[in-house]
Amino acid sequence: MSQQLEDSTRQVGLFLNPAASRRVDFQAACGRQFGRLFVAEDATQAVHVLAHQQVDLLIIDLECFDRGLDLAAIGSLVAQRHGLPVLLVCRFDAAGWLADLMAFGPLDYLLGPLNDAELNERLATYAPSATADGLGQPGLAALRSCFQQAVIEADDETDLAARACAALCGWPGVVYAAMFQLSDANPPELTLAAQHQHAPVQIDLAALLAQSPLRRGFPGLIAAFTGEFACLDALDKADDPGLAAALGRIGAAMVVGVPILARGPGAPLGSLCLMFGRAAALSRDDLSTLADLAQLAGFGLRMFDTRRDGEMLLARLTDIAITDALTGVSNRRRGEAVLEQEIKRARRYHAPLALIAIDVDHFNAINDRYGHPCGDAALRIVAEITHGQLRTSDLLARTGGDQFQVVATHTNAIDALTMAEKIRAAIAATAFPGCDRLTVSLAVAQVAGEESADALMLRVNAALARAKRAGRNCVELAMQ
Numbered sequence: 001m002s003q004q005l006e007d008s009t010r011q012v013g014l015f016l017n018p019a020a021s022r023r024v025d026f027q028a029a030c031g032r033q034f035g036r037l038f039v040a041e042d043a044t045q046a047v048h049v050l051a052h053q054q055v056d057l058l059i060i061d062l063e064c065f066d067r068g069l070d071l072a073a074i075g076s077l078v079a080q081r082h083g084l085p086v087l088l089v090c091r092f093d094a095a096g097w098l099a100d101l102m103a104f105g106p107l108d109y110l111l112g113p114l115n116d117a118e119l120n121e122r123l124a125t126y127a128p129s130a131t132a133d134g135l136g137q138p139g140l141a142a143l144r145s146c147f148q149q150a151v152i153e154a155d156d157e158t159d160l161a162a163r164a165c166a167a168l169c170g171w172p173g174v175v176y177a178a179m180f181q182l183s184d185a186n187p188p189e190l191t192l193a194a195q196h197q198h199a200p201v202q203i204d205l206a207a208l209l210a211q212s213p214l215r216r217g218f219p220g221l222i223a224a225f226t227g228e229f230a231c232l233d234a235l236d237k238a239d240d241p242g243l244a245a246a247l248g249r250i251g252a253a254m255v256v257g258v259p260i261l262a263r264g265p266g267a268p269l270g271s272l273c274l275m276f277g278r279a280a281a282l283s284r285d286d287l288s289t290l291a292d293l294a295q296l297a298g299f300g301l302r303m304f305d306t307r308r309d310g311e312m313l314l315a316r317l318t319d320i321a322i323t324d325a326l327t328g329v330s331n332r333r334r335g336e337a338v339l340e341q342e343i344k345r346a347r348r349y350h351a352p353l354a355l356i357a358i359d360v361d362h363f364n365a366i367n368d369r370y371g372h373p374c375g376d377a378a379l380r381i382v383a384e385i386t387h388g389q390l391r392t393s394d395l396l397a398r399t400g401g402d403q404f405q406v407v408a409t410h411t412n413a414i415d416a417l418t419m420a421e422k423i424r425a426a427i428a429a430t431a432f433p434g435c436d437r438l439t440v441s442l443a444v445a446q447v448a449g450e451e452s453a454d455a456l457m458l459r460v461n462a463a464l465a466r467a468k469r470a471g472r473n474c475v476e477l478a479m480q
């Protein structure tokens with residue numbers, strides 16, 4: 001643990017990082033921001049400093065820490081800091097820490113990679129002189145914290161936008177806040193994701209802008225389309241008296257648009273739009289806080305994007321895992337799982353359940369005579385015709401080369417026999433392109449009392465063998 005002594009009237013900082021080189025670099029790059037700067041290599045040392053020194057700002061640099069090993073200790077440090085502001089510095093791709101650590105208490109953060117100027121700029125916002133005017137450091141920290149909460153707690157993008165706008169209305173002087181989202185379609189579409197207003201008179205900004213000749217000159221839209229900060233500090237300067245009058249009715253005098261930038265190259269993701277009750281110059285701190293909030297909103301939007309991509313991929317993988325690639329019906333694994341599940345359900349609700357086994361007749365000969373591709377096409381048609389005879393509640397699975405099974409819920413043996421006969425007749429009546437007519441043999445079994453799926457399968461397969469012996473192209477009932 002070490003310290004740097006300079007000036008007792010300036011703020012006292014504590015910098016935490018396990019790597020000596022990071023601590024030295026921080027001292028060299030940012031030491032001048034502090035009257036006194038302590039450094040600590042682990043949470044225990046930091047707790048010790050906080051117990052014995054008056055510290056104004058705790059900076060935790062997460063680089064080189066291990067999330068699995070160090071989370072509890074750093075979290076407990078965050079929890080015990082007794083009102084002391086905490087600034088977390090962390091790489092963008094390690095931002096998963098943020099949500100974990102925020103559970104221990106409110107904190108501010110900076111996502112890297114950062115250069116010294118960016119770091120110094122943020123640290124300067126904590127200096128006592130910087131908090132004398134504008135929203136003030138406690139106000140900015142509270143707003144950030146509220147916004148962070150909005151991002152963490154949001155269920156989806158719409159919810160995030162609504163919560164973010166509500167948080168923005170906590171900024172003193174803001175009478176209205178909105179969030180625009182730009183789709184990644186070509187050309188991109190801009191939508192008003194959410195709006196929130198204090199004023200008793202309500203406006204529909206989307207409708208107002210749709211009719212306004214100002215449209216593209218409106219700060220929220222400029223910011224979303226160009227990625228630049230935009231401000232209209234006198235509504236009567238806008239070439240649209242109608243819009244100025246409507247915004248005037250909610251007490252708006254100045255409109256600010258802050259872009260939500262994409263990470264890396266690419267169009268912005270949208271913008272935050274704030275309307276203030278009176279025109280006033282925004283301080284550097286205000287501007288950098290607004291940019292931070294927009295960055296946080298972008299972070300939230302990207303999180304939902306990533307989550308959606310993950311969910312779609314998972315759904316696709318699940319689909320692949322349960323589908324037979326040749327015919328598109330369920331595969332054997334899915335067929336077995338559904339049979340097990342339906343047997344339990346039938347037992348619980350005392351409902352009848354039937355299993356129909358289907359096997360193509362002399363399929364070997366079809367392959368031999370007409371070729372494998374023709375055989376494949378025939379299997380697809382058998383699956384299609386069979387599927388066409390079923391109710392949506394029945395499940396068709398391909399259980400082997402030329403074998404299928406139907407799990408028919410709420411169906412007794414008699415009804416299953418009728419179903420099986422319809423399937424048999426439909427296939428026998430179909431012309432299979434490229435080969436002869438084709439027939440199938442079927443067997444039907446109704447699940448009995450405590451019968452297991454394996455026992456049921458044995459029974460139905462035995463009946464299927466009888467159908468084959470009986471000359472094929474027929475249906476056999478499996479007796480209990």
Ligand SMILES: Nc1nc2c(ncn2[C@@H]2O[C@H](COP(=O)(O)OP(=O)(O)OP(=O)(O)O)[C@@H](O)[C@H]2O)c(=O)[nH]1
Nearest residue numbers: 359360361362363364365367372375376401402468
């Ligand atoms: N074209 C094609 N053939 C397959 C596929 N999977 C298995 N087979 C063939 O399907 C045939 C199944 O024949 P079996 O069920 O044993 O007998 P069968 O000729 O149908 O005679 P029976 O069932 O007694 O009427 C075998 O020749 C397998 O090689 C597939 O995906 N495509």
